[in-house]
Amino acid sequence: NTAESQKYACCPLPPYLEDSGCVMEEDDNGGRPLRDVCFHLLKLYSDRHYDLDQLLDPRSVTSDPLDYRLSWHLWEVLRTLNYTHLFKQSRGVLNASYAAQLESEGLWEWAVFVQLHEPDVQ
DSSP: OOOGGGOOSOOOOOGGGGGGOSOOOBOTTTSOBOOOHHHHHHHHHHOTTOOHHHHTOGGGTOSOTTOOHHHHHHHHHHHHTTOOOSOHHHHHHHHHHHHHHHHHTTOHHHHHHHHTTOTTOO
């Protein structure tokens, strides 16, 4: 609860923004500031119901908002640890986006593998 001029530490920015100075980078989708994925993991550790959408946002790791590699793998690890409170729509976007990314690289076999990890498919 300090004033802007009295900050004693910079916000935990993603690695690609670290050298940009002590600035709050705003998210385009909701006004939430961008944070480093490690910050989100610590928040999840302290609050088991922390918002997973922020944690799995690709921009918390890389400047490419369409690079879902780490986000998808991190989601699979979190899912095995019984963190299951990610909305169905967000899970679908995560799986479909990573599968599309793999398919665009010619790795369609791995894209099928990713799609097989969607538990709610009938």
